[in-house]
Amino acid sequence: xxxxxxxxxxxxxxxxxxxxxxxxxxxxxxxxxxxxxxxxxxxxxxxxxxxxxxxxxxxxxxxxxxxxxxxxxxxxxxxxxxxxxxxxxxxxxxxxxxxxxxxxxxxxxxxxxx
Amino acid sequence: xxxxxxxxxxxxxxxxxxxxxxxxxxxxxxxxxxxxxxxxxxxxxxxxxxxxxxxxxxxxxxxxxxxxxxxxxxxxxxxxxxxxxxxxxxxxxxxxxxxxxxxxxxxxxxxxxxx
Numbered sequence: 001x002x003x004x005x006x007x008x009x010x011x012x013x014x015x016x017x018x019x020x021x022x023x024x025x026x027x028x029x030x031x032x033x034x035x036x037x038x039x040x041x042x043x044x045x046x047x048x049x050x051x052x053x054x055x056x057x058x059x060x061x062x063x064x065x066x067x068x069x070x071x072x073x074x075x076x077x078x079x080x081x082x083x084x085x086x087x088x089x090x091x092x093x094x095x096x097x098x099x100x101x102x103x104x105x106x107x108x109x110x111x112x113x114x
Numbered sequence: 115x116x117x118x119x120x121x122x123x124x125x126x127x128x129x130x131x132x133x134x135x136x137x138x139x140x141x142x143x144x145x146x147x148x149x150x151x152x153x154x155x156x157x158x159x160x161x162x163x164x165x166x167x168x169x170x171x172x173x174x175x176x177x178x179x180x181x182x183x184x185x186x187x188x189x190x191x192x193x194x195x196x197x198x199x200x201x202x203x204x205x206x207x208x209x210x211x212x213x214x215x216x217x218x219x220x221x222x223x224x225x226x227x228x229x
């Protein structure tokens with residue numbers, strides 16, 4: 001069975017601070033796929049990034065960056081210079097090699113205060 | 115516009131009264147899935163479908179039924195809803211039957227309350 005753990009249930013920061021959301025996963029597959037989704041207060045799920053297990057290159061997209069470390073089974077998400085609009089629940093998810101199961105972590109609620 | 119739609123968006127019902135939440139996608143996707151979201155638990159998979167007439171259980175299938183008679187639709191059926199099925203439900207679809215390389219697209223969610 002696969003599992004995703006987001007140990008931080010809530011994080012509160014002040015605008016312009018950097019913040020890192022942790023994600024640790026467990027899987028027996030050697031090939032798998034990792035995702036981050038954002039859920040703003042309006043409730044929809046917004047896809048942020050997908051990472052394949054065989055690609056450990058870190059990625060940066062504007063103020064967002066992701067650090068994938070296979071050795072520690074982690075896929076952490078950093079927001080640089082946070083903004084109030086970043087306030088949301090963020091989910092890390094793991095997809096198995098067969099592609100039929102997407103397992104989510106419990107989510108981290110990020111509150112960015114002005 | 116490519117999208118996954120769910121209806122209704124909000125529903126309050128009573129214990130035991132059968133209900134159906136519809137899900138439709140216009141992207142010709144092979145794979146569709148249902149999730150429920152509960153505080154602290156993230157999203158948990160209820161059922162998924164790799165193709166028409168092919169469905170399988172996810173992590174929390176008890177109390178739910180699904181059908182996939184045509185590619186675009188994947189309704190979620192609660193034959194006898196109970197209060198522990200009060201939750202936020204998401205439908206999702208993705209292009210491929212498997213392989214894992216594709217990304218799932220989520221519907222807007224259906225908030226269900228069972229009294």
